[in-house]
Amino acid sequence: MARTRKMPREKTGLARILELAGPKKAKLLVACLLAVVSSAARLVPFFTIYGVIRELLAHYTLTAAIDPAVLYTLAGYTFAAALVYGVCAFASSALAHGAAYDILYALRLQLMEKLGRIPSGYFTGTTQGAIKKVLTDDVEQIEVFLAHHLADIAAAIATPLFTLLYLFLLDWRLALVTLAPIAVSVSLLAGGLKNPRGAQTQVDMHNTKEKMEGTIVEYIHGMPVIKIFNRTLSAFQRYERDVSAYVGAVERTACHFAPGMGAYYAFFGAQLLFLLPAGLLLLPTAASYLDFLPLLLLFFLVGGGLKEPLENMMQMVVHSGRITEGVKRIDRILRQPEPAATGSGNPAVYDIAFEGVSFAYTEEGPQALRDISFRLAPGTVTGIVGPSGGGKSTLAQLLLRFYEPQQGLIRIGGVDIREIPPSRLMNLVSYVFQDSFLFRDTAENNIRMGNRAAGREAVVAAAQNAGIHEVIMALPQGYDTVIGGENSSLSGGEKQRLAIARVFLRDTPIVLLDEATAYADAENEAKIQQAFARLARRKTVLMIAHRLRTVENADQILVLADGKLLGAGTHAELLRDCPPYGGMIAANARRDRWTIRKGELPG
Template identity: 70%
Template sequence: MKQRTKSAKAKTGVARLLELAGTKKKKLIAACVLSVLSSAARMAMFFTIYGVVQELLVHYVTPLEIDAGRVYTLVAVTFGAALVYGVCAFISSALAHGAAYDVIYALRIHIMNKLGRIPSGFFTGTTQGAVKKVISDDVEQIEVFVAHHIADIAAAIATPLFTLLYLFIMDWRLALVTLIPIFISLFILGSGLKNPKGAQTQIDMHDTKERMEGTIVEYIHGMPVVKIFNRTLSAFRRFEDSISDYVKSVERTAYHFEAKMGAYYAFFGAQLLFLIPAGLLIAPRAASYADFLPVLLLFFLVGGGLKEPMENMMSMVLHSKRISEGVARIDRILRQPELETTGDAAPSAYDVVFENVSFSYGADDTQAVKNLSLKLDQGSINGLVGPSGGGKSTVAQLLLRFYEPQEGRIKIGGVDIRDIPPEKLTTLVSYVFQDSFLFHDTVENNIRMGNKEAPREAVVQAAMGANIHDVIVALPKGYDTVIGEADAYLSGGERQRIAIARIFLKNTPIVILDEATAYADAENESKIQQAFARLAANKTVLVIAHRIRSIQNANQILVLKQGQLLGAGTHETLLAGFGLYSDMVDANERRDRWTIRKGAVTV
């Protein structure tokens, strides 16, 4: 049982990265093998040079006895090794880069698909900058690691091992001396990496970078508001503070490792500092000075050359720490719980029922919806009203499974929505938001989000139903106009009607309208209301509204306050016997009567 638990333990760091690489691991393995071969060919040149020097020194008194054939052979081997090094290094780099591009493409698609499957509550507690950092920066860092460093790590490990093995064969005493500065530097580096404070500085650096990028996104998106209220200086100060915090976190990380990294680099390249006195001590006792001198020269060349591959390996170890943190943040998204579906039901009716539903956004006891029970009959129009913060939008989002209730059930046609697969649920329910988002794409493609397979004629019909067709044909390229380009800008009400056209095209049996006229002027509101009337025909409709007059003819009006249903009925019934609703109607009428006259406001 313990063994099974151990094997099922989630992987982290580079191991997890290789797991995410999936089928691309074969390319990476081939790249690593070729990288090792290229490094071996590169090191072989040192040994062929040693062979030539040895031949010259042995016969330095009698140069005519030099074996020219052996020298030419070694020279030919040197050229061959150089060729093998170049070819293997090129193919290894090509394979690694190809695998890296495939991995980051698949990883970004995987993350985006995952974001589409997790509850929307995840985005409430996560800044856009944090998500952007994961999808862009952390994934990009992985591309660099996969393309350049994984194969280098293989070479950086294999090359010193093969070289040291050969050096031990040549002279074990000098080989041990060569290892002394390496062992000292590794000890220094290891003590620094194992320090919990050092690990925390790395995490803090990632956290401050996320906050900085979140502030950048917020600053850019909020620029019109910042300028209108002349808050440029204070907003910029927040932006500047976030950058300053990131710089300070980088400095703390650098200062923490400053002394140890200085000592590490000082010892790591100090092989000659130990080899020279060792050579002077061993040379007088050597059996043959002519034989020992080439060996000593070989150690000077190769021993000092060990610094580069070993330094690469240590650099990769340090870089892998940053990769591990980036992979952990990617996994924080990939391991978010998805919407669970307990069945594959498809309701045959489209009435909506909430049964004792309770929901809280946070871990505290504050509930946005409390023991809520209500019913929306099939084909009926239902208004949902109440004070701000009363839970109206939460009700709509629970029906769409943006969030999962902690208690109770929500049914469509008698079927629990948890038994309906999410992709089927989206074919049953449509949602028009208060401030609908349009993509930087053509008008047609923005409408076609409601149905990707719909022909142009259906798109046009949907636009006509939403009272937006005349506006679209007046744009520079009609339905092919890219929103936001070539002076193709739409007002808030027009953008809202584009969103309604999507719903026409989608043609779901249940429609939710969440304050859809909140930002519309009088003309646009009238056209949106006409579009709603067409859209609501023979559908189950829930209209969340602050303007009572927009829903006073609804089949049913639900009054919500602090997450609880206080009353339900027609406009006349509630007006006659429900004080809170009467107060809301009076407030709406006073708002509609207010005027400005000679600098004074009257109601």
């Protein structure tokens, strides 16, 4: 009987951070080793002072008997230790920071590339603030941990261990007294961290912060509406509520850890408080007062010096929950499923076929598309009409694999799109959105997004085909003008034509147009329609439209309502055979005749 292969367990916490470090892990390990050496060198002066005091007390009645060579040797050790400390501390910090910045850079690129590959359905259920928090705050926490805290933790663990071992060799009784308050502090801290309520407070703090940042982004985007309706911050109640929720989560976290942290700090710095009475009790049993006094002084110095490295380690342990939660949220993006690309499909023709396609955005939600079947012949223009919410945009997004249908197949040139690698699919299809996004970059670079390898002449030709060349030339620096900068704003229709220029430059065999004239005025709409006519030559075009007259001359019109295909055919055929289409035509005619008339309100 074949043995079932056990799946490897996914790493979390520090193990996952080191896994994300990849090839930079070696640099981090060397940085940790150097930090241990530098911390050990930092403790050397305590032991050289102990040697000096022993030498001075041994000859306090006859100072001439003091051996200068011993003092010079100890001073040399001190100087050498200071040099080692400085060099190793600098090298450790440089290595850790260099590795951390490289990891930060690679991780952010990895996240951005991943966001570009995962289905758009992920963004539907995730706020911009949540994604922003992961890309900035959570990733930044990893950089701070790797650059500053990882080496400190290594030093904080190794240095006290070596120091306590040496102290135990000198006097195990005083060493136990030195260790006792540290052990009590660690046990108090461990008990607080193991409490499930404490872990939940960290999760709550992350969740409320994500929600707050999402609301902040929404509030900023909605500022024009708030101003127009003369609303103040208090009117945006959700903003105030989400900020208050985050403040409350921080307060609950602080209140939960406050008692334990208070007790922890009280015991952690109490070494000297315990060493003094212990020393007085042990003094009568000492073989020699002159030997015991320097020893007790050494424990006073080193006992107090242990506090700093151990405190650094404990602080990192306290913050480890926050860092671990941040890493989980990074992995939540990195481990999102991507569209399968196991095949090597490469269509030779560009007809599109939907075969019994059904789709719902959620398992429990209603179906957005129900058993949809149709075919788009290559080189033809097909319009999709229907009421809002009927499934028109969903249909186009399924073709782009923004989502995967629960039932049915979508084919291009007879090839299932799931067998076409995503990069190849994106080279087959261009999409003009209803509200096209322009980057804060030059007009040329905004167009060149369609084809990074294109030269200036190709960019200009694409702009001319899209009817936007004259507008760009009227900008202060022409094609080198930064869109969105001073005196370089474009109207909605002009932005749409610039987006269409991208599609011209890309020159894909399939083009999707999603309500591309929705926000255009009459003049811009006419120019966009002319650009569409040039764009549609020898391409398979799918055009979503609310204005029915824009698709009346299409080779085929699909009528979609409530996720169902009610009819397919030419304008004349649908008027004859599809009553819902005739109703839409009549409604459009009434809309075009509608005017605002002056009159009196009824009494």
